[in-house]
Amino acid sequence: QAGAELQHLTHRLRTQWPREVQGREIYAKPFRDYISEDSRAAFLTLLGASAFVLLIAATNVTSLLLARTTVRRHEIAIRRALGASNIQIAAHWLTESLIVALFGGLAGVVFAFAGIPLLLRLIPADTPIAGLDNVHLDMGVLSFAFSVTLVVAVLLGLMPALAATGTRSSTLGRGGRRLLRSLTSIEVALALVLTAGAGLMISSLTHLLRTDRGFEPEHVLTVQVPTANQKFQVEARQKQVYARLLERIEMIPGVRSAGFVNVLPLTGAEVTTRIWVEGRAERNPVELRMYAVSPGYFRTMGIRLIDGRLFTNYDGSNIEPSPVLVNEVFARHYWPGESVVGKRVRQAGGGQENPWQVVIGVVGNTRHGTLNEAPSPALYYHYQRYIGPTFVATMVVRASGSPGELARSVRQAIADTDPALPVSKVASMVQVIEDSLWQNRLSTVLLSLFAALALILAAIGIYGTLSYVVQQSLAEAGIRLALGATPTRILRSTLRGAMAPALVGVFFGLLGALALTRFIAGYLYGITATDPWTLVASAVLLLAIALIAGIVPARRAAFVDPMAMLRHE
Known part of the structure; x- marks a missing residue:
């Protein structure tokens, strides 16, 4: 309908x-x-990243609870002596796990309440997303978080509870130690996948910021000046107002040049038209981006003239054929190796055969919708020949200094030209570019936060596991030292025990990264999803963290007092 x-x-x-x-x-x-495949991929990636962090935290807590079970072996023995059954002991451990999980879930909700406003600051205020101003933690989200907390608490508590019911010795034994090493490897593998993903996103964002935009955004102020209201419905009135406004703006001290465009690059908006290209045998007209610009637009934006000439004020009159400009992509695609000046195009549609339009020049390519979108064919009209009832113009003003210093003067010039002229948005072109990258920036920040949290959890897990293993083997270290082993040898031996599960985790983490980073391939720019440097850097970072986390427990084992340990035993 x-x-x-x-x-x-x-x-x-x-x-x-x-x-x-x-x-x-x-x-x-x-x-x-309108929800692109790239956006879906980014959403699913962030959802998967949060699941990875949850798994890392789960394995971390499981490792610590297992180690804690053997430390509390005397308490378990006393409970058994007093008549506690295995079910009662397991229930006690599950209850403790639930309490820890609930406090952790509560802390997570507090962080979420505090973090949502910070994340929303990364999204431009005028982004057309329904419900963006009403993003909050409602009962549905809190219920989901509470349910996940309960499920995870039960699952985490089962393994230590079972270990507690079967604890008879002072250590976990060979099988228990193998389990702890396996959990450490899982932590490292998951953390590496997240770190690699974050590294790729950071590299992609860096490439986007460095990419050639086709124009020079520095010192450019943009002001949207729509005339789509009743007072400016007369075409002659619109032309007169815009011409007078350009004159006033160019007279402002500190203004080097000024111009108009109907659609500003990198704002996500676009206007397309369908044309026939003379000499081409297409069965259907070509659809491409279309811009209506003033003569000063190209100079103001710093867009290069490659061939021919730019618009003049005379081109805005009703001369025939109507002059147009094309970009370099258009020229190379439709007239490769030929001189483009003098070629003709004609608009399709309208229920009649429209007059031919002549190409007077070729300008450089610019990024249109987004920075990661390759330049596509574009057609430029003189804005005076395009003005109509739905025309919305954006003024671009190149300043000698900071563009922000001209904002007030430009607003005043618009009001002096006609008080009825609205000003809907004022921003520097640099800010426009920043706003166009909000999705990339938000995804990068979130994935980087997940990766940082994963690295912290992995470091804690490695340190906690190795501390337990070292504590259980202090007597062995004391005996070896008493028999002539050097502290350096003990240190190396202990660190090897720490690095072994880390190396296994790095191996499987690299395999996981190669398999999973392809899901964000469409969201990357200037870098492949399997970039070897990013993967190697992530692996080295995880191994370095494992080494640092293992040094403190290893030093404790290497410099233990042999006589004190022997007396203790």
Whole structure:
């Protein structure tokens, strides 16, 4: 029904303004169609990353609880002596696990409450996302978090509870130590996958910030000045207002140049048109991006002229054929190796054969929708020949100094030109670029936070596990020292025990990273999902953390007092 109504509206607009609406279509699309595959991949990646952090925390807590079970062996023995059954002992351990998990879940909710406003700051205020201003932790989210906490608490408590019911010796034994090493390897593997993913996202964002945009954003101020209201419905009135406004802006001290464009690059918006290219035998017209610009736009934005000439004020009059400019991609695709100046194109649609338009020049490619989108064919019209009832212009002003210093003067010039002219948005072009990267930046920040948390948990897990193992083998270390072993030898031996599960974890982590990072391949720019340098750096980082985490317990074993340990035994 919405599609039919929009078709009827299109017909009415073509009747009232045939020239302005020619070649355009209005159609409706479901909102879910606007959620790109890249966005879905990013969402699923972040969801998977949070699950990885949960698994790392789970294995970490399980390791610590298992070690704690043997430390409390005397307490378990006393409970048995007083008549406690295995079920009662297991229930006690499960209860302790639930209490720890509930406190952890409560702390997580507090951090979530505090973190949501910080994350929302990474999203531009004018981002058209439904419900963005109402993002909060509701009862549904809290219930889900509580349910996950309970399930994880029970699962985490089962293994230590079973170990407690079977504890007869002062250590976990060979099987228990093997289990602890396996859990450490799992932690390292999961942490490496997250670290590699974060490294790829950081590298991608760095490449995006360094990519050639096709224009020079520094010292450029942008001001959106729409005239789509009743007062400016007359085309001549619009032309007069914009011409006067340009004159006033260029007279402001500190302004080097100024211009207009209907769609500012990297704002996510686009206007397309369909054209026929002379000499081409396409069965259907070509659809491409279309810009309406003033003569000063290219100079203000720093867009190169490659061939021919740019627009002049005279090109805005009703001369025929109408002059147009094309970008380099357009020229190379449709007229490779040829001189483009003098070639002709014609708009399609409108129910009639439209007049030919002549190409007067070729300009450099610019990034249109996003920085990671390759330049595509684009057509430029003189804005005075495009002005219509739906025209929304963005003024670009190049300043001699900081563009922010001109904002007030530009606003005043707009008000002096016509008080009815609205100003909907004022921002520097650098800020526009920053805003265009909010999805990349948000995903990178979140994945980096997950990776940092994973590294911290992995370090704690390695340290805790090795501390337990060292504590259980202090007597052995004392005997070896008494028999002539050097502290250096004990230190090396202990560190080997720490690095062995870390190396296993790094191996499987690299395999996991190779298998899983492909899910964010569509979200990367300038780097492959299997970038060897990122994987190697992640592996080295995890091994370094394992080494550092193992040094303190290893030194304790290497420098233990042999006589004191023998007397204790």
